[in-house]
Amino acid sequence: MNQVTECIDTRVSVRNYKDEKIPEDVIRELLRLGFRGPNAMNKQALAFAVVEDREKAKEFSDRAKALRIEGEKLKSEPDEKLIETLLNDDFNIFFNSPVQIFIFSSPEGVKPIEDGSVAAENITLAAHSMGYGTCFIGFAQGLGRDKKFRSDLNVPGDYTYLMAMTLGVPAEKTPVTPRKDLEILSWLK
């Protein structure tokens, strides 16, 4: 074990945060480390938006939930349990975290999803190493096509929404989620 492997092994998704502001220099350092990751053809096409405004975060959560419900209802077999969860006004998709980070790609990006995933994981691990918690928020996906969300965050029309993540001080210790056995399909020697 070294510090990096221990960081990877002890990281968990955090869904309960202390009501504690994160220093701006910490957020900036995490974004820098996210951007420091490998990226396709070194286009360095990622862009970030940070939301600390709790009312805005709640508004974005409500909008994302409504969009997800709309999408779910269009399915031939909607997930009624999911719809019920999303209809619960107390459920904030960002878990009332003090910071939300949104990752976008400019049109320069040649592998935007991969670039964004690398950055998000770099941020996740760096945050964990500093004692902060994060969670990827796939539920926010619909916001990528939401005009109000994009204009509120100054996102240029040709930028692609990639992902959202929460950031904050964990309110409790979350046990590590076990993983299944590795599936190694082949190992040609």
Ligand SMILES: Cc1cc2nc3c(=O)[nH]c(=O)nc-3n(C[C@H](O)[C@H](O)[C@H](O)COP(=O)(O)O)c2cc1C
């Ligand atoms: C692309 C992606 C989207 C995710 N979306 C959500 C989400 O919307 N809400 C949530 O609570 N967790 C979300 N997660 C976190 C996963 O649920 C979590 O990583 C998984 O359960 C394993 O737990 P661990 O991260 O604690 O090891 C997401 C993770 C990924 C990679």
